[in-house]
Amino acid sequence: MLSRSALILTLGALMSVSAWAQAAPAETEVVNFTLDNGLEVVVIPDRRAPIVTHMVWYKVGSADELPGKSGIAHFLEHLMFKGTARHPAGEMDRLIAEVGGYTNAFTTKDVTVYHQTVPPDVLDEMMDFEADRMRGLVLTEDVIGAERDVVLEERRMRVEVSPQALLAEETAATAYQNHPYRIPTIGWLHEMEQLNRADAVAFYDRYYAPNNAVLVVSGDVEPEAVRELAEDTYGMVPRGPDLPPRIRPSEPQYDTARSVTLSDPRVGVPSFARGWITPSYRVAEPGEAEALDLLSEILGGGLRSRFYQEIVVKAGIASEVGASYDGGAYDPSSFTMFGVPQGAHSLEEVEAAIDAQVLRVIEDGVTPAELDAAKMRYVRSLIFARDEQASMANIYGSRLANDGTVDDVTQWPDRIRAVTPEQVQAVAARYLDPKVSVTGYLLPSDNGAQ
């Protein structure tokens, strides 16, 4: 029920991909090496089934776009399927379909990722395809216009028709005053309409190269065989230009509480989401990101959380509540909580109840017993994630594409277990100041006038 909230989309926009925060370290022997051209490779053997997941993570996302060019990272993700001199458009998709495989791609604020899950005997062809389009993409004028129409339609269907998505966009744009996380990954409509071939080629030439990517292969494979295949395919791709340090404009200090209100006749039940910008794992002081993850678990991480027990079960004033922390982002990202009133109760009551629970942690801390329970649930979720091959690949890819190491992943459960109640109270007090929060309100309205 919690995860089905209409507000998930709202929260989503405040967050970049956080898949890695959901998953777990492998106990199998993970092999990690770098090719001469700078491509980092991770191999995660997993022999339970004769399948292999092959992913290329480019260290570029929408937060790396030039001002005025929003949407170019995601647009280029689409254009990457338009073919090369050696492999015309559609050839890879047909092969994957023939062998019963699966392929997809996605763009976040920080990364652009291409992946296939296939039988091991076509892994070499996947590598050949991906290596070929890493520098060899052919972009003609006629594919640009047609594909731009496709991404514009994607924006219309995902954002323009959805009050939740529109509110999410404008809440993110309000939460971030300086950092490019304020800009939607799909792009602002009026800027997407202007994207052209020159923009796409410039972005591709700059960011698509072996020295700006991480290759992850997870599944029924031998690491040494993967290394040989990688050298024969990706190893042939020339190194790209050296990129400057990946430093985006950072946020100023905040002094204000801000709100964003969308009133829309399509909204049935009111809801709200309140967020703060908090350090991600990459940039946090030691222990703080782990404490924020556990704080999120204790406050709003499911049926055992304080929000659910106190506000939904005992007080009966909310139908949905939750909290989430986006520790997987490259730069500081969001800690968010949300609520939906139950029956005749008002949104203000739910807000006050959630605020009271936050204040309770700030003032009185958490108990050792509930922290232990939260750690157990969290570490168990990491272990469960091992059970799915693609989620393991996701964990490693996301972590390594964000400057992390294999050890960061394998030591994660121990770092979670080391968090103290004092650390949880300290991050709540430090980061969840109501005077500097950003709140999005989604309200019903009878018509478009007010």
Next chain:
Amino acid sequence: MLSRSALILTLGALMSVSAWAQAAPAETEVVNFTLDNGLEVVVIPDRRAPIVTHMVWYKVGSADELPGKSGIAHFLEHLMFKGTARHPAGEMDRLIAEVGGYTNAFTTKDVTVYHQTVPPDVLDEMMDFEADRMRGLVLTEDVIGAERDVVLEERRMRVEVSPQALLAEETAATAYQNHPYRIPTIGWLHEMEQLNRADAVAFYDRYYAPNNAVLVVSGDVEPEAVRELAEDTYGMVPRGPDLPPRIRPSEPQYDTARSVTLSDPRVGVPSFARGWITPSYRVAEPGEAEALDLLSEILGGGLRSRFYQEIVVKAGIASEVGASYDGGAYDPSSFTMFGVPQGAHSLEEVEAAIDAQVLRVIEDGVTPAELDAAKMRYVRSLIFARDEQASMANIYGSRLANDGTVDDVTQWPDRIRAVTPEQVQAVAARYLDPKVSVTGYLLPSDNGAQ
């Protein structure tokens, strides 16, 4: 009383310089020409007193800064006083002081301006100085650190100590989601601290050149003599690099009402300011900017305005009210209104009263009589502006630095007079939608905790 409101600073941050919107066309013969190196020159003869105002307007402001380099435009304004090979630091200031003159400089979102008001017999020396530092500035490492401390102190004194200024900054950062007008001209503190010599030199080399500037000379001078002086001084400065079209990232469509709240123990009486982003003169459809100027005059332009008469005088619930329109910006900028409650009346009452007045214009329009009165007041203010030499120079410099022409200035009163009541109602309905406004609240608080 209105103009002394504590909220002026709040409003100020939503606005870029609007000096030209306050002033008037000259009836004297204005002479306008361009030197071979691209420097545009305007001479405005005014022989009432033996003084001359000399201004150089560079077409660069804080909205032209690179992401992450906020404050560099203003920092460079300071550094421009650090001397050249021919004229060491302080020489110009000493000369101006000796002759009883006056000198200053300022930076806005759109322009950086240097001006002197002096006796005509030292105009040639002013021109020599300004032409010399247009490309000849010498920036050594040792002046950088010291002057950075000066601008950091300026930020502390102007912004950090002032709840009004802090609220103004964060309201602007909330109002603009994509356009660089969201960034304060003085810079974000953490980015100012990192500004260095390389940043300053790069900015100077790119933007300080005759082909990116407008020279304005107003006063007791002969246009032909000014032309000869200009050719002998500025004419010797080599043309700078060609700059690309000045296109900043523009705003997406808005769907939400947003608010920013600062609670501070230093605040005595609560107040609020509500703004919308509206087209400036440069980009508005014909007649819309003039109608917005008159709408601002009718709603909140002084003691005769609807806000003042209805809310302060008749209802007695506000002590201060006002409205302002920033038509002089390069890109779309703000239309703002504000209010302060009187006695025991609440901020909510004042807000509701102001909203009701706006709604009244949207629904019922304005009367021909009050529009005529507003036009008369507006045009008279343009005429009064002629009385001060420096404000005439300001009008022309600001207009020409924003891609305008001398005719734009001289025809302005006629364009104001041509506005119809229907046009005023139409811009109110089109631009002042309460569903997409941004409101800043400045509230007292007993302590720093809530």
